[in-house]
Amino acid sequence: MTREAQKFAKLDKVYVAKIRLGATSATGDPEGEIRENAIQEIPLQNAIKKLIQEKFTGEISQTPPIYSAIKIGGERAYKLARNGKTPEIPSRKVTIYNIEILHYQWPMLEIRTRVSSGTYIRSLAEDIGRELGVGAYCAELRREKIGEYDVVNAETLDEFIAE
Numbered sequence: 001m002t003r004e005a006q007k008f009a010k011l012d013k014v015y016v017a018k019i020r021l022g023a024t025s026a027t028g029d030p031e032g033e034i035r036e037n038a039i040q041e042i043p044l045q046n047a048i049k050k051l052i053q054e055k056f057t058g059e060i061s062q063t064p065p066i067y068s069a070i071k072i073g074g075e076r077a078y079k080l081a082r083n084g085k086t087p088e089i090p091s092r093k094v095t096i097y098n099i100e101i102l103h104y105q106w107p108m109l110e111i112r113t114r115v116s117s118g119t120y121i122r123s124l125a126e127d128i129g130r131e132l133g134v135g136a137y138c139a140e141l142r143r144e145k146i147g148e149y150d151v152v153n154a155e156t157l158d159e160f161i162a163e
Contacts (some may be wrong), residue, residue, distance in 0.1 A: 010117045011147030012097070018140040019125040022107040025137035027067040028122030037135040045104045051131055052099045052111075056124065063091040064120050094119040108139070 022039050026032035064070050067078045072087040080087045095116035103110040109128075113121070122138045129136020144151045155163075 008146055008149075012114060012116055013119070013143055014112065014114045014145035014150075015121050016102065016110065016112050016142045016144055017121050017125060017138055019109040019111065019128065019136050020107055020139040021109055021129055021132065021136045022134050023137060024126070024129070024135040027137075028065045028120075028126055029138050029141075032067070032137075034137070035135075039134050042106045043132045043134060045101065048104065048109065048128075048132065049101055051128070052101070055131060056099060056128065057096055059093055059095050061091045062094050062120060062123050062127070064089050065122050065126075068120065092118060096124070109136075112144070114145075 020030075021043070023034050023036045025034050064077070066081040066087055066089060068076075068089075070077045070089060072080060072089065077087045077089060096119065097114040097116075099111050099113045101109065102112055113124070115121075115124075121141055125136050125138040142151075
């Protein structure tokens with residue numbers, strides 16, 4: 001099955017993400033240096049919902065994070081970034097089929113989203129924060145589904161071995 005792993009990369013995916021609003025991260029996740037932002041006004045859930053529907057649903061242009069595995073000139077972008085370089089990463093078209101707000105209590109926004117292959121949730125979190133004017137990074141991320149494979153039907157390693 002390892003030889004067939006690449007076919008899964010091209011399938012649509014469903015993620016649950018916790019987005020930390022009001023701060024940014026050098027890597028787009030908790031691993032990078034976190035910078036708290038001065039906030040003039042805390043965004044209301046209705047404003048976030050409207051923004052998501054208008055700007056982040058359907059086909060959008062997205063720039064992958066510099067700390068990603070994309071190859072730039074034959075080298076992984078994250079390696080270039082770790083060496084102090086700022087690689088120029090071209091934006092790409094991705095599709096966000098839907099985004100559902102699961103929970104919101106400042107500064108945490110939890111969403112479930114179904115996206116096309118090639119979508120970066122770290123970039124989505126940063127873009128939402130930028131559009132809200134507060135900054136954001138992806139604090140937690142869990143893939144729930146890839147193609148027809150759903151975590152609901154997953155087995156533990158012990159269950160798998162027992163079979």
